[in-house]
Amino acid sequence: PHLDVNQLFNPHREPPWQTMNTTLVTQSDCPDVKVPIFLFFTIGLASLAENVLVVVAVTCNRNLHSPMYYFICSLAAFNTIASLTKTCENLMITFADVGHLEKKGPSETKLDDVMDCLLCMSFLGSISSFLAIAVDRYITIFHALRYHNIMTMQRTRAILGVIWITCGMSAISMVTFFASTFIMICFVSFFIISLVIICFLYVYMFMLARIHARKIAALPSSGGRNCHHQQRWGSSMRGALTLTILFGAFMVCWGPFFLHLIIIMVCPTNPYCECYRSLFQLHMVLLMSHALIDPTIYAFRSPELRETFKKMLCWPTTCDRVRWFNTHT
Amino acid sequence: MSDFHNRSRSSAGPGDYVWQYEYYDDEEPVSFEGLKAHRYSIVIGFWVGLAVFVIFMFFVLTLLTKTGAPHPENPDSAEKRHRPGSCVVDSDVPQGENDKAFSRPLLAESRSYFHFYINEEDKGEGRQRLDEKRLGKHFGAEAQLGGCKGRKGTSSSGMDPMEDDAEEAGDRHPLNELLEEGKSDRKCPFLSHFTIPNFVNFPEHSSTLGEDLPYEPSVTLEHQSHSQDARCDIHRGSFYEG
Numbered sequence: 001p002h003l004d005v006n007q008l009f010n011p012h013r014e015p016p017w018q019t020m021n022t023t024l025v026t027q028s029d030c031p032d033v034k035v036p037i038f039l040f041f042t043i044g045l046a047s048l049a050e051n052v053l054v055v056v057a058v059t060c061n062r063n064l065h066s067p068m069y070y071f072i073c074s075l076a077a078f079n080t081i082a083s084l085t086k087t088c089e090n091l092m093i094t095f096a097d098v099g100h101l102e103k104k105g106p107s108e109t110k111l112d113d114v115m116d117c118l119l120c121m122s123f124l125g126s127i128s129s130f131l132a133i134a135v136d137r138y139i140t141i142f143h144a145l146r147y148h149n150i151m152t153m154q155r156t157r158a159i160l161g162v163i164w165i166t167c168g169m170s171a172i173s174m175v176t177f178f179a180s181t182f183i184m185i186c187f188v189s190f191f192i193i194s195l196v197i198i199c200f201l202y203v204y205m206f207m208l209a210r211i212h213a214r215k216i217a218a219l220p221s222s223g224g225r226n227c228h229h230q231q232r233w234g235s236s237m238r239g240a241l242t243l244t245i246l247f248g249a250f251m252v253c254w255g256p257f258f259l260h261l262i263i264i265m266v267c268p269t270n271p272y273c274e275c276y277r278s279l280f281q282l283h284m285v286l287l288m289s290h291a292l293i294d295p296t297i298y299a300f301r302s303p304e305l306r307e308t309f310k311k312m313l314c315w316p317t318t319c320d321r322v323r324w325f326n327t328h329t
Numbered sequence: 330m331s332d333f334h335n336r337s338r339s340s341a342g343p344g345d346y347v348w349q350y351e352y353y354d355d356e357e358p359v360s361f362e363g364l365k366a367h368r369y370s371i372v373i374g375f376w377v378g379l380a381v382f383v384i385f386m387f388f389v390l391t392l393l394t395k396t397g398a399p400h401p402e403n404p405d406s407a408e409k410r411h412r413p414g415s416c417v418v419d420s421d422v423p424q425g426e427n428d429k430a431f432s433r434p435l436l437a438e439s440r441s442y443f444h445f446y447i448n449e450e451d452k453g454e455g456r457q458r459l460d461e462k463r464l465g466k467h468f469g470a471e472a473q474l475g476g477c478k479g480r481k482g483t484s485s486s487g488m489d490p491m492e493d494d495a496e497e498a499g500d501r502h503p504l505n506e507l508l509e510e511g512k513s514d515r516k517c518p519f520l521s522h523f524t525i526p527n528f529v530n531f532p533e534h535s536s537t538l539g540e541d542l543p544y545e546p547s548v549t550l551e552h553q554s555h556s557q558d559a560r561c562d563i564h565r566g567s568f569y570e571g
Binding site: 029030203206207210237239240241243244247248251252255256259263271272273275276279 | 364366368369370371372375379382383386387390391393
């Protein structure tokens, strides 16, 4: 089966045969579920605003120039590219529907290829950034004393450079050679391997933290009874909840899209698979909403970053620009 | 890459055009006859499976926190586990001129820090107090350095996973140790020292030590009363939360 990346990334672009005489084609019992385009616009613009804010905050505040924040910034940059590209694509589609643009013109298809390339790159980059953040946290916890030697700023920049270049090259090759199922298999297996590694790293960190907590509670002089059991349990619940949200959001948002890719490869003509494929636009909405959720999971968790946001947006209660500039510049 | 190819095969003969669309389901429309299960069974199955997995993961994580009598690990094995990453003092710790003053406490204290942490059964009260005093000084120095980042989220790179209030408490508590050595409050004596992220950031900010020192203590003195419980939270709101 021939795979078409334009069909994949442009849920609103109908296949040509649908614009023609539809009686020629058997109506399927699972019609494509259409998501209104304004929802795509809303999600795209909101995630664009959030992620641009994160990128600007990390670049402008020199206190945030550390490996952890560089990785978060890279994630936000990839999400920005994804949101921007999707919004532009929606704009193009709207114009094309209205009639200002020609759908199949050469420049439009070229522009379309470029946008698909950017989307691919941002997807790959997001996953790589998640992996980098997880590894960075792992090193912070398990090699704390040597962290500053292991994760120097030069290495961070090198890692980020490698990530960006690899994602760019992979995206270009994916869009160019999309017909080959090998590329698709690579994409899907990259996702699954990253998911497994991230899962393992976080659960391992969680388990070690729990073991430490138990040890500390068991210290004879610490008076474990004074460290209220309820307090400990409360924070453990918080930790479990945080991890669950992290993974849950990742899998809920990315899973359906990748299952779609797998289904395209594995069972294109199966009716059950057809019904799954008909929900493609919903899955794209989920994917875009992950760019919206990411800053709340990663970036906004840090008080320093939140302070920077408040000062950038100058909320009345914390508007302290003069002191901020004095201490930060 | 175009969507479909208008394949007019001139080789097929003059005026004999063959239109072909490259979509996978054009020539064989998917037939929905005789489906045994519901049409959307894959969709339903996928979402149910995903929900079950997420809930299962959540319960596994919470069970990990609740189960167990704390089974004290063999101190030697635990020590070995921690040693490669943490107790080994790096010979190439960055030795800027500002760092020299603080690298010696690091070299001297890191080993005792983790030895103390792991070999809790062996240490008596006296050694404990001595270690805590030394660690308090050490961490006090760390916190001053760490506190230069505008007082909040100082050790951001390592503390990002930590809970917000735990992080703010984490900024203040080491200075409490510095100011009040031998505190009688032994509620969570070691929790206050388990501030890994403070280690992480010190080489960067050693140069700005002097500026923030004058007003650091006043900030901590205000929050002394809140530090007791907050210190317990430091560790319990542990690293990965966030």
